Amino acid sequence: xxxxxxxxxxxxxxxxxxxxxxxxxxxxxxxxxxxxxxxxxxxxxxxxxxxxxxxxxxxxxxxxxxxxxxxxxxxxxxxxxxxxxxxxxxxxxxxxxxxxxxxxxxxxxxxxx
Amino acid sequence: xxxxxxxxxxxxxxxxxxxxxxxxxxxxxxxxxxxxxxxxxxxxxxxxxxxxxxxxxxxxxxxxxxxxxxxxxxxxxxxxxxxxxxxxxxxxxxxxxxxxxxxxxxxxxxxxxxxxxxxxxxxxxxxxxxxxxxxxxxxxxxxxxxxxxxxxxxx
Amino acid sequence: xxxxxxxxxxxxxxxxxxxxxxxxxxxxxxxxxxxxxxxxxxxxxxxxxxxxxxxxxxxxxxxxxxxxxxxxxxxxxxxxxxxxxxxxxxxxxxxxxxxxxxxxxxxxxxxxxxxxxxxxxxxxxxxxxxxxxxxxxxxxxxxxxxxxxxxxxxxxxxxxxxxxxxxxxxxxxxxxxxxxxxxxxxxxxxxxxx
Numbered sequence: 001x002x003x004x005x006x007x008x009x010x011x012x013x014x015x016x017x018x019x020x021x022x023x024x025x026x027x028x029x030x031x032x033x034x035x036x037x038x039x040x041x042x043x044x045x046x047x048x049x050x051x052x053x054x055x056x057x058x059x060x061x062x063x064x065x066x067x068x069x070x071x072x073x074x075x076x077x078x079x080x081x082x083x084x085x086x087x088x089x090x091x092x093x094x095x096x097x098x099x100x101x102x103x104x105x106x107x108x109x110x111x112x113x
Numbered sequence: 114x115x116x117x118x119x120x121x122x123x124x125x126x127x128x129x130x131x132x133x134x135x136x137x138x139x140x141x142x143x144x145x146x147x148x149x150x151x152x153x154x155x156x157x158x159x160x161x162x163x164x165x166x167x168x169x170x171x172x173x174x175x176x177x178x179x180x181x182x183x184x185x186x187x188x189x190x191x192x193x194x195x196x197x198x199x200x201x202x203x204x205x206x207x208x209x210x211x212x213x214x215x216x217x218x219x220x221x222x223x224x225x226x227x228x229x230x231x232x233x234x235x236x237x238x239x240x241x242x243x244x245x246x247x248x249x250x251x252x253x254x255x256x257x258x259x260x261x262x263x264x265x266x267x268x
Numbered sequence: 269x270x271x272x273x274x275x276x277x278x279x280x281x282x283x284x285x286x287x288x289x290x291x292x293x294x295x296x297x298x299x300x301x302x303x304x305x306x307x308x309x310x311x312x313x314x315x316x317x318x319x320x321x322x323x324x325x326x327x328x329x330x331x332x333x334x335x336x337x338x339x340x341x342x343x344x345x346x347x348x349x350x351x352x353x354x355x356x357x358x359x360x361x362x363x364x365x366x367x368x369x370x371x372x373x374x375x376x377x378x379x380x381x382x383x384x385x386x387x388x389x390x391x392x393x394x395x396x397x398x399x400x401x402x403x404x405x406x407x408x409x410x411x412x413x414x415x416x417x418x419x420x421x422x423x424x425x426x427x428x429x430x431x432x433x434x435x436x437x438x439x440x441x442x443x444x445x446x447x448x449x450x451x452x453x454x455x456x457x458x459x460x461x462x
Binding site for chain 3: 117119121123189191192198200202204211214215216218220233235236237239
């Protein structure tokens with residue numbers, strides 16, 4: 001996967017987009033990131049792992065607290081939101097392809113009433 | 114089989130008008146003012162211009178050369194911020210055929226005692242009925258007409 | 269207050285006929301299988317796939333209120349070939365973007381090529397949304413807003429349904445129990461566009 005693919009994959013998920021948007025306003029601890037999201041801390045940590053793997057987010061641990069920040073190379077503002085929309089559509093079109101492949105042996109019965 | 118095609122385009126036009134933002138915005142917001150400059154060529158047959166200036170409201174106007182195809186403009190207001198911004202989606206038809214679907218953003222910014230207007234259009238031009246370059250040219254013409262109307266004091 | 273414009277084009281090749289690819293967009297049960305929102309929950313999705321038809325989707329983070337609302341209107345539909353639609357997205361009733369989406373489907377050997385073009389204006393309403401989130405209030409723009417009509421007016425041709433009765437209204441549950449699918453059905457008037 002190219003670095004750009006990883007970025008798109010990272011931004012394909014709306015929860016990760018919320019996390020990136022929060023970090024665009026300044027660094028945050030993992031629990032600060034988790035706070036507005038109604039999910040377990042371990043789910044948040046998983047999302048964070050994807051963001052770090054893509055290079056969008058960096059984090060460091062000081063004592064018990066892990067603090068995250070947007071990588072300097074991360075897309076800013078205007079470019080980021082279009083990258084997010086693009087990532088979401090890339091994901092949908094991939095799922096469309098999977099759906100068409102799954103239903104390959106079914107004839108075009110869907111077009112009948 | 115009919116050949117189908119779509120050209121996508123974006124253009125941005127800027128103008129500076131020697132008039133306060135409230136006046137320039139008013140030329141878009143007030144139906145009687147808008148009808149003074151949002152018009153086709155003089156020799157065209159013209160319909161009434163209807164404008165319901167609110168989010169969700171519609172705007173329609175049509176016209177065309179005598180005996181020729183009729184151009185229909187149908188817009189829906191998506192966002193209005195007084196004296197700041199107007200966002201519309203609009204379609205054009207030639208007689209019964211849809212020729213384009215577009216997204217238009219107009220921003221009004223103070224420029225000294227005047228107003229800087231920034232119009233950005235993003236559009237899908239269908240089946241080669243209209244060319245983006247011609248649409249841009251036509252839009253420039255409309256903004257020139259707005260300038261003339263502001264200068265004459267009719268808006 | 270700022271406004272940003274952006275666009276992109278995505279191309280795919282699928283081993284399926286244009287009619288099947290088009291059906292995946294046009295038919296509610298099929299569209300629900302792939303038109304997802306990542307890990308977010310879609311709590312409501314209406315369907316009205318015809319020129320002039322309007323659809324509403326309510327969605328949000330899992331476990332939270334569905335504060336996002338997307339309204340889509342179909343402007344142009346050419347069966348098996350093209351769909352052009354415009355959408356608005358609101359976060360807690362604050363408009364955040366207006367989008368034009370074009371989907372072109374064409375034959376490509378034994379399969380199809382799909383070209384998706386996205387053009388949008390993004391409204392930077394971050395401050396208004398954050399205020400709304402904090403206050404738990406819904407902020408309203410200063411101009412009156414008409415609530416979305418979920419009873420579409422009948423205009424234009426309805427592709428693929430000539431000579432057939434309109435469908436009847438009912439609520440079905442898709443394979444994902446968290447999504448309620450409401451299909452809007454109305455008698456279809458034949459005749460030319462007004």
